[in-house]
Amino acid sequence: MSNRQRNEWITAHTEQKDLSVLNSEFEHASPDVILKWSYEEFGTRVVMGTGFGSSGVVLMHYLSELGLPVQVFTLDTGLLFDQTYKLWKTLERKLRLKVERVSPILTLSGQKNRFGENLWQIEPDKCCHIRKVLPLKKYLSNKKGWITGLRRSQSEYRESIRKIEWDATNQVYKINPLADWDQEEIWWYINKHDLPYNPLHDEGFPSIGCFPCTSPVEEGEDERAGRWKNLQKTECGIHVPDFNPAKRSSAE
Numbered sequence: 001m002s003n004r005q006r007n008e009w010i011t012a013h014t015e016q017k018d019l020s021v022l023n024s025e026f027e028h029a030s031p032d033v034i035l036k037w038s039y040e041e042f043g044t045r046v047v048m049g050t051g052f053g054s055s056g057v058v059l060m061h062y063l064s065e066l067g068l069p070v071q072v073f074t075l076d077t078g079l080l081f082d083q084t085y086k087l088w089k090t091l092e093r094k095l096r097l098k099v100e101r102v103s104p105i106l107t108l109s110g111q112k113n114r115f116g117e118n119l120w121q122i123e124p125d126k127c128c129h130i131r132k133v134l135p136l137k138k139y140l141s142n143k144k145g146w147i148t149g150l151r152r153s154q155s156e157y158r159e160s161i162r163k164i165e166w167d168a169t170n171q172v173y174k175i176n177p178l179a180d181w182d183q184e185e186i187w188w189y190i191n192k193h194d195l196p197y198n199p200l201h202d203e204g205f206p207s208i209g210c211f212p213c214t215s216p217v218e219e220g221e222d223e224r225a226g227r228w229k230n231l232q233k234t235e236c237g238i239h240v241p242d243f244n245p246a247k248r249s250s251a252e
């Protein structure tokens with residue numbers, strides 16, 4: 001075993017040991033307990049990512065109420081719905097926080113010049129890689145923790161997520177305080193606190209991403225069924241370990 005392999009083995013097993021302890025402690029803990037722990041553990045090197053969906057609204061409200069100075073960021077692909085950009089401003093005002101914009105290096109016109117018109121139709125994995133996966137990796141490169149609004153009930157792919165995970169791709173702890181919340185609990189919380197939310201949720205869009213790749217869902221479909229509808233793709237790649245578009249079929 002080389003030194004590098006040995007170090008990787010130690011890192012993997014150390015993380016796993018810590019994670020099993022943390023997850024048994026936090027499995028039934030409320031989001032505020034987990035958020036406070038995150039800030040105590042990582043200080044200003046923990047950040048929260050949001051696409052301004054309903055779970056993100058709940059977490060931002062928790063941070064604001066707790067007075068935790070955790071930086072919130074969004075991956076701005078340049079292709080978000082107008083309603084999402086509007087909600088961004090409303091939430092900043094209402095919750096008294098600033099959401100940092102994380103942008104891809106390649107502008108939309110640069111992407112068009114290099115890969116042709118509407119890359120999201122031809123190679124959505126590549127488009128997500130350029131506009132989401134790479135900017136996130138760069139942004140998290142000097143961070144220790146990444147808080148997300150992931151929930152087990154969102155889709156089959158997400159049903160086994162844990163409250164605290166190790167993200168080997170970005171080398172950060174991934175913190176999912178709402179992992180065990182379902183949609184009903186999210187909306188109960190939003191209504192109880194009279195929080196602003198994306199009006200598209202009332203038009204059949206439970207999950208909202210970039211406008212070219214988001215559709216409404218039919219009754220009975222899972223929350224993320226409107227993302228990349230009619231394709232096998234269900235995730236943009238930021239929550240997929242070692243996502244590499246080159247290994248996937250562009251015909252998905």
Ligand code: SF4
Nearest residue numbers: 120124127128210213
């Ligand atoms: S969701 Fe669609 S438009 Fe947005 S980055 Fe991915 S492929 Fe591109």
